Amino acid sequence: xxxxxxQTDSPGHRLLDFAVDxxxxxxxxxxxxxxxxxxxxxxxxxxxxxxxxxxxxxGTGVLGxxxxxxxxxxxMLRADMDAxxxxxxxxxxxxxxxxxxxxxCGHDAHMAVLLSAxxxxxxxxxxxxxxxxxxxxxxxxxxxxxxxxxDGALRRxxxxxxxxxxxxxxxxxxxxxxxSGPVMAAVDLVEITITGxxxxxxxxxxxxxxxxxxxHVITALQSIVSRQVDPxxxxxxxxxxxxxxxxxxxxxxxxxxxxxxxxxxKATRKLVRKRVEQIxxxxxxxxxxxxKVDYDEFLPATVNDPTVAALVREAAEAVVGKKNxxxxxxSMGGEDMSLYLNEVPGCFAFVGLRNEKRGxxxxxHHARFEMDEGCLAVGTDLMIEVTKRFLADSRxx
Ligand code: NI
Numbered sequence: 001x002x003x004x005x006x007q008t009d010s011p012g013h014r015l016l017d018f019a020v021d022x023x024x025x026x027x028x029x030x031x032x033x034x035x036x037x038x039x040x041x042x043x044x045x046x047x048x049x050x051x052x053x054x055x056x057x058x059g060t061g062v063l064g065x066x067x068x069x070x071x072x073x074x075x076m077l078r079a080d081m082d083a084x085x086x087x088x089x090x091x092x093x094x095x096x097x098x099x100x101x102x103x104x105c106g107h108d109a110h111m112a113v114l115l116s117a118x119x120x121x122x123x124x125x126x127x128x129x130x131x132x133x134x135x136x137x138x139x140x141x142x143x144x145x146x147x148x149x150x151d152g153a154l155r156r157x158x159x160x161x162x163x164x165x166x167x168x169x170x171x172x173x174x175x176x177x178x179x180s181g182p183v184m185a186a187v188d189l190v191e192i193t194i195t196g197x198x199x200x201x202x203x204x205x206x207x208x209x210x211x212x213x214x215x216h217v218i219t220a221l222q223s224i225v226s227r228q229v230d231p232x233x234x235x236x237x238x239x240x241x242x243x244x245x246x247x248x249x250x251x252x253x254x255x256x257x258x259x260x261x262x263x264x265x266k267a268t269r270k271l272v273r274k275r276v277e278q279i280x281x282x283x284x285x286x287x288x289x290x291x292k293v294d295y296d297e298f299l300p301a302t303v304n305d306p307t308v309a310a311l312v313r314e315a316a317e318a319v320v321g322k323k324n325x326x327x328x329x330x331s332m333g334g335e336d337m338s339l340y341l342n343e344v345p346g347c348f349a350f351v352g353l354r355n356e357k358r359g360x361x362x363x364x365h366h367a368r369f370e371m372d373e374g375c376l377a378v379g380t381d382l383m384i385e386v387t388k389r390f391l392a393d394s395r396x397x
Pocket of ligand 1: 105106107139166
């Protein structure tokens with residue numbers, strides 16, 4: 001297959017100025033999850049201009065609909081909308097004007113890509129069935145996808161597959177990665193309250209020290225992944241916050257630990273949960289205290305359907321050439337795209353954004369996060385190519 005990555009006659013390249021303008025506008029005006037009011041308005045206005053039917057979804061989201069007028073499958077294309085509470089460091093003219101907030105994950109690009117693809121699909125038409133355009137609010141910890149699903153986005157007509165992408169710092173611009181199976185981890189949030197008996201720090205024998213108990217619990221929790229999870233499987237247990245005490249001479253009554261557990265397999269997820277609870281309670285009890293464990297199974301793992309992933313991979317090869325469709329590791333990060341993929345088959349793909357020559361290599365969520373905007377053309381072409389292939393007359397439903 002020839003390398004098409006340098007070609008400039010693709011729809012994505014022709015629409016690149018359009019996409020760049022959109023992305024920069026979103027970037028200048030970042031909005032935090034579930035408060036994407038201005039963003040929603042921009043999207044609505046544009047869909048109206050393009051004569052694409054749409055409605056609000058999940059409060060600040062937008063659900064658009066392109067119909068062919070012919071029977072056929074329904075494909076949902078999803079872009080998340082929210083920014084992060086990060087203060088941007090940038091000299092770019094489109095630097096955030098909302099002090100303290102920044103599109104530091106690339107969701108500005110996702111919206112620009114989906115709008116560009118929508119424009120092309122609206123102008124050229126789709127072979128059959130329909131395309132739902134899902135602009136989803138609140139991906140960053142708000143589980144906006146749950147609200148979108150609750151609002152009926154996957155029904156009437158029923159969505160046959162859902163496809164989304166993330167611009168990705170680990171890949172160079174011009175590269176795409178499509179994984180089959182698990183692609184991002186399940187996210188569990190854990191809060192452990194360890195209760196002892198407060199007292200004077202000089203008379204520990206009259207107290208039950210929850211700080212010492214916490215130290216043992218934190219240490220023992222690290223044995224879960226190293227000693228309990230199959231070495232060929234994987235997981236993460238991180239205690240990220242320890243809330244304890246007020247002074248150097250007081251043993252506190254209580255310590256609160258907060259952290260997150262990440263896994264891919266359902267059985268491993270169950271095992272990790274059970275072990276966290278057993279270890280925290282068991283150690284606390286053995287040392288004379290007690291532990292209350294609040295365990296929130298926040299998001300399932302993002303798992304790509306092998307059939308849809310194969311179609312997306314072929315589309316990616318057509319867009320950037322076979323050699324630029326590169327292998328990638330699944331990420332221990334979480335994504336609420338997982339909630340759609342729990343309901344319908346689908347695929348979440350990674351589109352490269354890195355360009356070291358231009359100093360574009362800061363990680364996601366960093367105050368200097370930036371992208372090579374060439375990724376917008378690649379993303380747009382990918383969305384268009386996936387749609388054409390998924391709705392092709394030749395593809396059996
Ligand atoms: Ni993101």
